Amino acid sequence: MNEKLVSVIAGVFEVRASTIHKDLTPAHVKQWTSLAYMKLISELEKEFKVNFSIDDIVEVKKLGDFQGLLEKHGAV
Amino acid sequence: MVGNATLDPLVEILKRKCGEYGVAPHIFLGGFNQYTQEILARKSTLYDFNPEIIILALSGKALFENIIEGFTSLAESDKKMRADAFLKHTDVLIKTICKRTQGIVLLHNFVVPSYPPSGILDVKQKMGLKRFFECLNLRLENKYRNSGRVYLFDVNECVSFHGKSRYADPKMYFLAKMEFSWDFYEILAAEYLRYILPLTGLNRKCLVVDLDNTLWGGVIGEAGIHGIRLGHDPPGNAYLAFQKRLLDFYRTGVLLAVSSRNNYEDAIKVIREHPDMLLREKYFSEIIIDWRSKPEHLKDIASGLNIGLDSLAFFDDDPRERECVKSVLPEVLVVDVPDDPSRFAGTADTLVGFEKLKITEEDKTRGRLYADARSRKKLKSETRSLDEFLHSLDMRICVSSVNPYSVSRASQLTQRTNQFNLTTRRYTEGQIKKFLVSKSHLMFSLRAKDKFGDLGMVGLCIISKSGRKWSIDAFLLSCRALGRGLEQAFLHEVIKKAEKDGVTSIEGECIPTGKNAVCHDFYEKNGFESIRRGDKKASYSLLPSRSRILFPPWIKMVSEDNHE
Numbered sequence: 001m002n003e004k005l006v007s008v009i010a011g012v013f014e015v016r017a018s019t020i021h022k023d024l025t026p027a028h029v030k031q032w033t034s035l036a037y038m039k040l041i042s043e044l045e046k047e048f049k050v051n052f053s054i055d056d057i058v059e060v061k062k063l064g065d066f067q068g069l070l071e072k073h074g075a076v
Numbered sequence: 077m078v079g080n081a082t083l084d085p086l087v088e089i090l091k092r093k094c095g096e097y098g099v100a101p102h103i104f105l106g107g108f109n110q111y112t113q114e115i116l117a118r119k120s121t122l123y124d125f126n127p128e129i130i131i132l133a134l135s136g137k138a139l140f141e142n143i144i145e146g147f148t149s150l151a152e153s154d155k156k157m158r159a160d161a162f163l164k165h166t167d168v169l170i171k172t173i174c175k176r177t178q179g180i181v182l183l184h185n186f187v188v189p190s191y192p193p194s195g196i197l198d199v200k201q202k203m204g205l206k207r208f209f210e211c212l213n214l215r216l217e218n219k220y221r222n223s224g225r226v227y228l229f230d231v232n233e234c235v236s237f238h239g240k241s242r243y244a245d246p247k248m249y250f251l252a253k254m255e256f257s258w259d260f261y262e263i264l265a266a267e268y269l270r271y272i273l274p275l276t277g278l279n280r281k282c283l284v285v286d287l288d289n290t291l292w293g294g295v296i297g298e299a300g301i302h303g304i305r306l307g308h309d310p311p312g313n314a315y316l317a318f319q320k321r322l323l324d325f326y327r328t329g330v331l332l333a334v335s336s337r338n339n340y341e342d343a344i345k346v347i348r349e350h351p352d353m354l355l356r357e358k359y360f361s362e363i364i365i366d367w368r369s370k371p372e373h374l375k376d377i378a379s380g381l382n383i384g385l386d387s388l389a390f391f392d393d394d395p396r397e398r399e400c401v402k403s404v405l406p407e408v409l410v411v412d413v414p415d416d417p418s419r420f421a422g423t424a425d426t427l428v429g430f431e432k433l434k435i436t437e438e439d440k441t442r443g444r445l446y447a448d449a450r451s452r453k454k455l456k457s458e459t460r461s462l463d464e465f466l467h468s469l470d471m472r473i474c475v476s477s478v479n480p481y482s483v484s485r486a487s488q489l490t491q492r493t494n495q496f497n498l499t500t501r502r503y504t505e506g507q508i509k510k511f512l513v514s515k516s517h518l519m520f521s522l523r524a525k526d527k528f529g530d531l532g533m534v535g536l537c538i539i540s541k542s543g544r545k546w547s548i549d550a551f552l553l554s555c556r557a558l559g560r561g562l563e564q565a566f567l568h569e570v571i572k573k574a575e576k577d578g579v580t581s582i583e584g585e586c587i588p589t590g591k592n593a594v595c596h597d598f599y600e601k602n603g604f605e606s607i608r609r610g611d612k613k614a615s616y617s618l619l620p621s622r623s624r625i626l627f628p629p630w631i632k633m634v635s636e637d638n639h640e
Contacts (some may be wrong), residue, residue: 035084038248042258054247 001067002076008047009063012040022064048075078106078114078122079133079184081255090265097269097429098386099276108253109138115169128179128275128504131229131268132169135255136186136209147205148194155203159212167219174225178506180433182229182271183220185213190240224434224484224505227271234267235260270431277491277502280409280429281383282361283325284374286392287336287343291319291355293417296342307352311417318420319354326359329439330430331381331446333362335373335390340365361446370397371404381446382555384494384591389429393417434505436485438532445556448528466560466630470527473562474634475569478519482533483508486521489536489552494591496563497552498584498598503538516541517549520573522566524557531557535566546574548584551598558594561628567602568627575620582620587613 001022010017013031026032044066045051050073060066070076077083087103094101104125106114111132114122122130143150143158166183173181188209198204203211213232220226235243238260248254256264273279288295292315293305305312326332332355336343343365347357357363362380364373370392378385386407392398393413402410409429413420432439455468478486487505494500503511511517522535534557538550548570553563574582584599586592600606602625604616 034252038252038254039085039258042245042248052247054250057247057251 001064002070004047005044005066005070005076008043009040009066012036012043020063022062022067024063025061044070048073050075077103077131077133078111079131079135080109080111080138081133081135082108082253083133085254085258085261086265089261090268093262093265093269094272097273098278099269099272101272112165112169115172123176127177129182129268129271130173130177130179131182131184132173133184133231134166134186136212137189137249137255138253143208144189144193144205147192147208152202155208159208159215162212163215163219166216170220170226174506178504178510179225180271180275180504180506181226182268183216183226184229184231185216187232187235187240187243188213227433229267229271231264234263238263266428269428271433273429274431274433274491275502275504277494278386279431280330280389281387281492282331282333282377282381283322283389283391283430284333284335284377285322286394286397287334287338287346287365289393289417290391290413290420291315292346292350292353296346297338301342301346301350304346304350306346306350312352314418314420316352316354318417318424321421321424322355323359325424325430326443327440328430328432328435329442331361331443332359333377333381334360334364335370335377335392336365337367337370338365358447359443361443361450369404370401374401374405374408382495382558387494389427391424434484434488436488438485438488441532445529445531449556451528452526463630466628468527469560469630471560471562471631472525472634473565473631474523475520475566475573476523478508478512478521478536480509480512482521483512485533486519486536489533489554490550493552493554494589495555496558496595497550497589497592498548498595499550499587500589500592501550503550511538518546520566520570522553522562524562535562537566537570539570544578544580546577546579546582548582551584561631563595563598564602564625565628565631565633567598568625569633571618571620571623571625575623579620582618583607584616584618585613586616 001020006017006020009020013029013036015029015031041052041057048070050070052069052073056069060069067076077086083105087105090103091101104122104127106122111134114120137144139162140158143155170181170183186209188206192198192205194201194204198206217228220228243256243260245254245257248257285291291306293311294303296304306315307313308316322332344363347353347355347363362377364376370390374385374388374390378388384407385405389409389411390398390401391411391413398410398413401408411423411427414423452469455465484505487503487508490501490503508519511519518539518541520537520539521533523533524531534554536550536552537548540547540549551567553566571582584604586596586599588596599616603623604618606614607617608615
């Protein structure tokens, strides 16, 4: 996963970057609340200067999916 | 915070923003769309929480969803009915909050929607969609205009200022019922501070301004009085506009002061003689013009005015001076001044930290009071001994019970006074009014005048009675009245009243803060016995009949009628 992506995720969930990997789902990360999720989306949009669509968001099942999304939007 | 949309992001953001201004709030967040139940329920966690500020945030989009959708086919009578019903229901909620708390209410108004469904014909309807919300906003404003407790929070204006196309993220609304984008929650939280700071007594009292390239363009020492830019033509008109804005600050009770590194004679000549200079000497409570550093200037200004450094804000065009003050005196609020002077007035407009929940008569004349104080100081340097000086002031005081007319000043004194304040308890007008009707409380005010003018109501004492015992809940003296023995005269009168009332014991406490060192030994000095001494507070007691407190010989007591 992209390094900046990992650091934004770690920042929002307030965990160490080393604990972040692509297969993590909301079930694994107790900080992954709906509120934190909205904040994460907002931070990623700001950090990578992209605008996700509502479809993009509901498709995300695990953290690795963000890598695909950023690639799709040409941000990484 | 209660409401009908997602307010969760505000909790964390508001805590952080408050922290930047030295406030550590406890925040209660109501359940999603649970506000009616929370406000009306007999037993409610909202009231258990005992809030000082209640934010009622209602999203019009959620509240009137079905109206907005079918608006074009809605009968005019239905629109009116819905609006009336909403206002009636809201008023019940507001009245309940006011009855069951002592806090102030921030009631959000509605964001007026853009691009209504009937398009350009919206303005041809008797009540278009935009007009519908505008009318609601206006009716809310009118309804609570005279309330001392309810403030209409103008979300619509806030959204308009920052851009209606950007305040919301539609996907966040559909995904999480978030009415605002994440960035806009930040803006909202900053706006709430305008209410929180005055309520907690942490707003700024004095705005210190630089001269060169701040009040006028150019450097006086180089350009001379005829070369500086100030007047009705560009670019001097930008500086004049800024001065006009500062005059508004002065008129609402904010003190102005000058800090300039210049030759005194050069700079003061502009203030006194330049034809287009608006801010003459009389508008400044302190003027410091010399070559010492800005932090030294600011320290002198604070001690000269008897206020803390954390009551100062600093406006200087030079980023190096701003950095210097920021690092040496972190308590001072350093304004982020834009490079372009045409933006100075706008920057002053949006400053957070000078708001007031109410303008009292005191506020309108505060600047003059400090100008009087400068004359007193002049006298002080002319008279030989302190005793002589105090006698020459011809001090007259009047101690009376707080009445409905002095409630707002009493509340303001609790909120603004930091130094001579034994307990630093902050009370809203609502709380003071409650004391006023309570049988177990007494409130005394101290008014003072001297030969230079009326100092106004400068002291407050709140007593809580239980049988033959009086406990002093609050005892404070405004900083502008310090150093004349007024506190001693005031306490003397309070004890006299207690004796008359047959009181057998008066208890007082001192709660040390970082700022009230001046009054730590007040009770002991005046014959109270120490009964408990902890880190957080010390308690004292006195038998009124045994009191040997002296009434300062240079002060005269006058009755209320003579005082006016």
